[in-house]
Amino acid sequence: MHRFTFFSKLLRQGTTIVSEKEEGLASHKLLLQSGILSVSSPGTFVLSPIALRVVDKLIAFIDYKMSEVGGQKCLFPTLGRSQLWVRSGRWEKFGGEMFRLKDRVGRSLCLQPTHEEEACEFVSSLDIGNSVLPLRIYQISSKFRDEIKPRLGLLRCREFLMKDMYSFDLDVRAAEKTYDALSNVYSDIFRTLRLPVLRVAAEGGLMGDCHSHEFHCPLAVGEDTLSVCPSCNEAVLAANADSRMCPDCGLDRQTFKSVELAHCFLLGDKYTSNFNVKTTTQNGRKILQMGCYGIGVTRLLAAALEHFTASLVKENPPKELRWPSGFAPYSGAIALQKDNARDALSTDELNGVLAHFMELPSTSNSPTSGSTFFAGLLPRGDILVDDRSRLSLGRKLLDLRRLGVPWILIAKSRKGSVNSEYELVDVNRGGISFTASLNDVVAAFTRYDFQIPLPDICDHQYSRLWHENDTSR
Amino acid sequence: MHRFTFFSKLLRQGTTIVSEKEEGLASHKLLLQSGILSVSSPGTFVLSPIALRVVDKLIAFIDYKMSEVGGQKCLFPTLGRSQLWVRSGRWEKFGGEMFRLKDRVGRSLCLQPTHEEEACEFVSSLDIGNSVLPLRIYQISSKFRDEIKPRLGLLRCREFLMKDMYSFDLDVRAAEKTYDALSNVYSDIFRTLRLPVLRVAAEGGLMGDCHSHEFHCPLAVGEDTLSVCPSCNEAVLAANADSRMCPDCGLDRQTFKSVELAHCFLLGDKYTSNFNVKTTTQNGRKILQMGCYGIGVTRLLAAALEHFTASLVKENPPKELRWPSGFAPYSGAIALQKDNARDALSTDELNGVLAHFMELPSTSNSPTSGSTFFAGLLPRGDILVDDRSRLSLGRKLLDLRRLGVPWILIAKSRKGSVNSEYELVDVNRGGISFTASLNDVVAAFTRYDFQIPLPDICDHQYSRLWHENDTSR
Numbered sequence: 003m004h005r006f007t008f009f010s011k012l013l014r015q016g017t018t019i020v021s022e023k024e025e026g027l028a029s030h031k032l033l034l035q036s037g038i039l040s041v042s043s044p045g046t047f048v049l050s051p052i053a054l055r056v057v058d059k060l061i062a063f064i065d066y067k068m069s070e071v072g073g074q075k076c077l078f079p080t081l082g083r084s085q086l087w088v089r090s091g092r093w094e095k096f097g098g099e100m101f102r103l104k105d106r107v108g109r110s111l112c113l114q115p116t117h118e119e120e121a122c123e124f125v126s127s128l129d130i131g132n133s134v135l136p137l138r139i140y141q142i143s144s145k146f147r148d149e150i151k152p153r154l155g156l157l158r159c160r161e162f163l164m165k166d167m168y169s170f171d172l173d174v175r176a177a178e179k180t181y182d183a184l185s186n187v188y189s190d191i192f193r194t195l196r197l198p199v200l201r202v203a204a205e206g207g208l209m210g211d212c213h214s215h216e217f218h219c220p221l222a223v224g225e226d227t228l229s230v231c232p233s234c235n236e237a238v239l240a241a242n243a244d245s246r247m248c249p250d251c252g253l254d255r256q257t258f259k260s261v262e263l264a265h266c267f268l269l270g271d272k273y274t275s276n277f278n279v280k281t282t283t284q285n286g287r288k289i290l291q292m293g294c295y296g297i298g299v300t301r302l303l304a305a306a307l308e309h310f311t312a313s314l315v316k317e318n319p320p321k322e323l324r325w326p327s328g329f330a331p332y333s334g335a336i337a338l339q340k341d342n343a344r345d346a347l348s349t350d351e352l353n354g355v356l357a358h359f360m361e362l363p364s365t366s367n368s369p370t371s372g373s374t375f376f377a378g379l380l381p382r383g384d385i386l387v388d389d390r391s392r393l394s395l396g397r398k399l400l401d402l403r404r405l406g407v408p409w410i411l412i413a414k415s416r417k418g419s420v421n422s423e424y425e426l427v428d429v430n431r432g433g434i435s436f437t438a439s440l441n442d443v444v445a446a447f448t449r450y451d452f453q454i455p456l457p458d459i460c461d462h463q464y465s466r467l468w469h470e471n472d473t474s475r
Numbered sequence: 476m477h478r479f480t481f482f483s484k485l486l487r488q489g490t491t492i493v494s495e496k497e498e499g500l501a502s503h504k505l506l507l508q509s510g511i512l513s514v515s516s517p518g519t520f521v522l523s524p525i526a527l528r529v530v531d532k533l534i535a536f537i538d539y540k541m542s543e544v545g546g547q548k549c550l551f552p553t554l555g556r557s558q559l560w561v562r563s564g565r566w567e568k569f570g571g572e573m574f575r576l577k578d579r580v581g582r583s584l585c586l587q588p589t590h591e592e593e594a595c596e597f598v599s600s601l602d603i604g605n606s607v608l609p610l611r612i613y614q615i616s617s618k619f620r621d622e623i624k625p626r627l628g629l630l631r632c633r634e635f636l637m638k639d640m641y642s643f644d645l646d647v648r649a650a651e652k653t654y655d656a657l658s659n660v661y662s663d664i665f666r667t668l669r670l671p672v673l674r675v676a677a678e679g680g681l682m683g684d685c686h687s688h689e690f691h692c693p694l695a696v697g698e699d700t701l702s703v704c705p706s707c708n709e710a711v712l713a714a715n716a717d718s719r720m721c722p723d724c725g726l727d728r729q730t731f732k733s734v735e736l737a738h739c740f741l742l743g744d745k746y747t748s749n750f751n752v753k754t755t756t757q758n759g760r761k762i763l764q765m766g767c768y769g770i771g772v773t774r775l776l777a778a779a780l781e782h783f784t785a786s787l788v789k790e791n792p793p794k795e796l797r798w799p800s801g802f803a804p805y806s807g808a809i810a811l812q813k814d815n816a817r818d819a820l821s822t823d824e825l826n827g828v829l830a831h832f833m834e835l836p837s838t839s840n841s842p843t844s845g846s847t848f849f850a851g852l853l854p855r856g857d858i859l860v861d862d863r864s865r866l867s868l869g870r871k872l873l874d875l876r877r878l879g880v881p882w883i884l885i886a887k888s889r890k891g892s893v894n895s896e897y898e899l900v901d902v903n904r905g906g907i908s909f910t911a912s913l914n915d916v917v918a919a920f921t922r923y924d925f926q927i928p929l930p931d932i933c934d935h936q937y938s939r940l941w942h943e944n945d946t947s948r
Contacts, residue, residue: 010606011545037601043556043584048597051547051612072484074524079634080553080617081574083516101554103576103586105633106621111516113576113586124521128486128510133863137486139524144553144617148579160578161552390606 006356007332009388009398012051026223028319029311030155030304036323036404045152045160052405053303055331057163060299061142063329064165067191071183073138073167078120080144084110086119090276101146113146118269118294121168122277125290132172132281135290136180140167142299154223156304157261163299170279170290174270177291181213181268184295188217188264191297195326197306199263200228200237213268218260219305222312226262229255261305264297303329311406314430323406324430332386334409334447337398341391345414352387355413358440359385359447385447403429409446479829480805482861482871486510486523499696501792502784503628503777509796509877518625518633525878526776528804530636533772534615536802537638540664544656546611546640551593553617557583559592563749574619586619591742591767594641595750598763605645605754608763609653613640615772627696629777630734636772643752643763647743650764654686654741657768661690661737664770668799670779672736673701673710686741691733692778695785699735702728734778737770776802784879787903796879797903805859807882807920810871814864818887825860828886831913832858832920858920876902882919 033039033053040048049057065075084102087093093100093112101113114120121139130137145164152160167184171177185201192199197219204216216239218228227240231248232255246254269292273279280287310324325331336355339346347355386407388398395412402410410427412435426438426446438446506512506526513521522530538548557575560566566573566585574586587593594612603610618637625633640657644650658674665672670692677689689712691701700713704721705728719727742765746752753760783797798804809828812819820828859880861871868885875883883900885908899911899919911919 011547012607040597040600042552042593042596043554043582046552046554048552048593049550050597051549054548054550057550074484074486075527076524077522077527077530079515079519079521081516081519081619081634098579101576101578103574105574106571106623109516111574120515120521123515124513124523127513130486133483134486146554150579161554 006359007386009386009401010390012386026154027157027304027308029308029323030157032311032320032323032404033155033307038405039155043160045149045158047156047159047161052331056303056325056329057299059329060303061163063194064142064191064297064299067187068138068140068165068167071138071187072136073140075141076124076139077141077143078114078117078124080113080146082112082114082120084112086123087112090119090273092119099147099149101148115145115147116294116296117141117166118168118273118292119277122273122279122292125168125170126277126279130170130281132283135170135172135281136176137170138167138180139169140165140295154304156300157223158225159300162301165297165299167293167295169293169295170274171293172281172283172288172290174291177268177270177293180293181266184293185215185266188266188295188297192217192219192263195302195306195329197309197326200230200260202228202237202239203242204239204265205242212270212272215266216262217264219263219309220258220260221305221308222259223308224259224261226260228258228260230258231255261301262298263302263305265295267294269294316432322403322429325406325408327408330406330408332407333384334411334443335386335388335402335405335407336411336413337388337395337402338413339395339415340393343395345417347413347415351415352413355411355440356385356387358444399427399433403427403433409443411443479832480859482859482874483863485525485859499627500630500777500781502781502796503630505784505793505796505877506628506780511878512628516633518622518631520629520632520634522773525804529776529798529802530772532802533776534636534638536667537615537664537770537772540660541611541613541638541640544611544660545609546613548614549597549612550614550616551587551590551597553586553619555585555587555593557585559596560585563592563746565592572620572622574621588618588620589637589767589769590614590639591641591746591765592750595746595752595765598641598643599750599752603643603754605756608643608645608754609649610643611640611653612642613638613768627777629773630696631698632773635774638770638772640766640768642766642768643747644766645754645756645761645763647764650741650743650766653766654739657766658688658739661739661768661770665690665692665736668775668779668802670782670799673703673733675701675710675712676715677712677738678715685743685745688739689735690737692736692782693731693733694778694781695732696781697732697734699733701731701733703731704728734774735771736775736778738768740767742767789905795876795902798879798881800881803879803881805880806857807884807916808859808861808875808878808880809884809886810861810868810875811886812868812888813866816868818890820886820888824888825886828884828913829858829860831917872900872906876900876906882916884916 038050038052040050042048068075084093096115100115103111105111125137142163142165144161146161149158149160152158156162169177169180171180189201199217199219201215201217204214218226220228228237229240229243229246230237231251231253233251233253234248236248236250240257243255248255271289271291274290274292279290281290306326306329307323310326311320314324315322388402390398399410406429408430410429412425412427416422423437423439424443425435426443427433427435511523511525513523515521541548557566569588573588576584578584598610615636615638617634619634622631622633625631629635642650642653644653662674672690672692674688674690677687691699693701701710702713702716702719703710704724704726706724706726707721709721709723713730716728721728744762744764747763747765752763754763779799779802780796783799784793787797788795861875863871872883879902881903883902885898885900889895896910896912897916898908899916900906900908
């Protein structure tokens with residue numbers, strides 16, 4: 003039975019009062035109210051077991067997508083020597099955004115906000131040969147930035163989870179191939195999440211002048227502004243736009259607030275020449291070409307949660323969370339009757355029901371699409387059993403719907419009845435319920451592609467962009 | 476094909492020269508020489524993709540064992556507010572071992588070396604009810620301690636991975652039950668790893684005066700000394716022993732150098748009263764009883780690697796790594812002939828061989844023992860294909876043996892031959908090879924229990940202790 007999670011073992015919902023004055027994200031307030039997220043200090047959070055389940059699913063998915071492009075996962079240290087950063091010239095440039103400290107003997111250290119320097123130093127030490135190129139190493143770890151104003155929950159933190167890949171190629175052409183491969187895999191990731199994300203040209207910023215693109219999710223609370231041509235759909239950052247008109251179509255661009263979720267940088271030899279990252283070729287030693295590819299994992303979670311909550315829940319402000327398809331903390335929930343109800347399940351009956359979820363079809367051997375990936379990954383027993391003995395079914399349904407678990411099986415005893423049908427609630431479609439066999443229930447719990455309907459965005463123009471950009475259907 | 480790892484995509488072995496003067500761990504030197512581990516600054520390391528595979532397997536195993544005792548995984552922040560630590564009185568007590576820093580507005584923060592304060596604050600904020608007790612929350616994350624002398628690689632770092640669980644119970648008796656449950660699961664973990672570990676009574680140290688036990692692995696390079704009665708086998712820390720004689724048997728205790736891998740603390744209400752962690756009972760509000768349970772994950776990896784390398788490799792100093800059964804970076808390797816060799820596999824033949832490893836038996840539904848756990852967990856394709864096109868089979872075997880992959884399949888083409896037998900090398904048994912069908916090979920790659928023979932410890936007394944303590948056989 004330990005393979006399932008029981009609600010009575012979960013942290014009970016807290017009674018945190020969220021200040022009405024708190025700006026912004028409806029989903030963030032719901033996370034705080036339910037105790038899924040807890041503030042530790044400004045811009046730092048405790049991820050509760052429910053939040054961590056979602057983060058772990060996101061990480062598994064990103065790992066899978068990185069493996070598709072030959073990514074090898076490693077772990078760089080958080081503590082960075084000042085020497086590395088002085089060498090790259092960024093010890094000064096990062097300014098107040100970088101957390102700095104000294105060790106007990108007075109050596110300067112920082113909490114590394116990114117790892118170009120460390121990656122170069124590591125690869126340089128390995129004295130790699132040509133045959134390992136393209137080399138694509140990445141990590142998923144906590145990063146630190148001393149934000150002037152941490153805000154909007156997980157959207158702008160001082161401590162956050164980030165995936166950062168560093169690529170090393172023999173020449174510019176090969177590095178551009180890597181850049182295209184990673185740009186495409188990023189688009190794949192957002193498409194699988196069914197998140198409307200636009201790729202926009204950007205400036206290098208702290209990374210130095212270089213070819214660079216950002217991936218933006220339109221969100222009303224975003225801090226950036228996108229400028230999008232209504233005809234050719236080309237998007238640019240409003241801050242970088244020379245004019246409001248599209249240079250190709252001559253039409254006025256429309257603007258949307260947005261949040262940056264990922265970035266790609268073609269860094270060239272900016273860091274590799276500094277750190278002497280070379281390989282041996284027939285023509286002697288050659289400096290490698292580098293790229294850097296980041297995704298804010300906790301930020302992605304926050305943006306996706308806000309997007310789906312805002313677009314799928316009709317109440318304003320919403321009272322229920324909505325997760326991207328396949329990334330809810332549980333793929334389904336089983337609501338039990340009160341212990342003393344006449345139609346409460348016996349232990350044997352409950353075990354019979356749970357056994358059904360242990361016999362899910364096993365991993366497909368060659369996952370090719372997002373949905374197949376999940377079919378393989380689904381942890382058997384990724385199901386929450388609401389076994390709180392003294393609460394009514396109504397209260398349980400309320401709590402489970404608030405949590406945003408997409409499917410709820412209402413499990414009442416059918417003693418002596420030949421009727422083997424159960425009531426199944428489709429939370430994402432407004433909580434409509436219908437009768438289903440246990441096989442139907444298992445199918446529903448694992449049918450991610452159809453779990454969340456297409457986003458129903460108020461803004462028509464934006465909605466059209468999203469539909470046209472989504473080539474997965 | 477991406478589900479397998481190809482050696483040509485791995486970081487090539489570096490040529491790092493390890494100073495002969497470097498003290499200690501033979502396994503650590505091998506890790507550095509092969510580029511599996513790389514020093515970033517004193518006491519901080521880069522975990523290469525190979526090292527991270529092992530860490531990830533360890534983490535998955537620990538997660539599984541924690542779920543067996545109702546552990547719920549969360550993530551606490553690394554950055555800690557000084558106020559929390561001042562409140563518990565440990566801001567001063569931790570002294571120079573705690574990394575401290577200030578944010579841009581001058582607030583004092585630390586890199587939290589442990590999370591009793593944060594856990595209390597979190598649980599207190601949730602206003603939990605009785606029904607969620609016993610509450611057992613844990614995390615696996617990077618911890619930081621400003622060691623005076625980081626040494627022996629992953630055994631004593633400034634940045635390391637630790638699993639820390641915090642338990643909350645209604646009363647002392649319930650807290651003691653949690654303490655016993657966690658002590659037992661720790662013993663289980665070490666037994667599954669086949670690591671000789673002794674449980675010894677300890678003092679609370681920085682945690683405060685409390686009931687406390689440490690788990691020690693005898694290692695010649697260890698910084699602690701165990702004092703063990705040769706008759707009743709009771710072990711104590713030599714530093715805590717009142718006399719060299721066993722009080723029960725009257726015999727002189729023997730001493731072994733050892734490394735602490737885990738600790739359990741029954742903290743009582745030391746922190747919970749300070750942080751007002753209460754629950755509502757029929758008799759009003761009641762302070763909860765707390766426990767704390769840590770395992771050094773990267774330290775455990777280092778100790779296990781050193782133990783098995785030192786005890787299983789006959790050369791001194793050893794030239795090959797040995798991993799605990801089931802935790803090698805790959806469950807097996809396939810060595811291909813040079814591309815231009817007459818008996819090199821064709822692509823079709825290679826795919827045929829690899830397909831065999833895609834069809835491993837699927838997850839068992841109710842894992843009960845370590846080996847069954849692994850049978851379920853084994854990632855399909857947890858196999859390294861040595862496809863370096865221009866290297867001889869001899870060189871590949873040498874590299875794979877150095878890496879400590881337990882089984883190596885030598886894959887030569889059998890064009891037109893009805894003989895479907897292959898050569899399989901059993902690395903842990905000194906590299907003896909025998910003929911095997913592909914089904915035999917699959918069985919060997921997944922037969923963890925028999926993969927590594929029992930440790931062959933030089934010290935007879937110590938060996939006897941280990942055999943007697945190991946009740947798993």
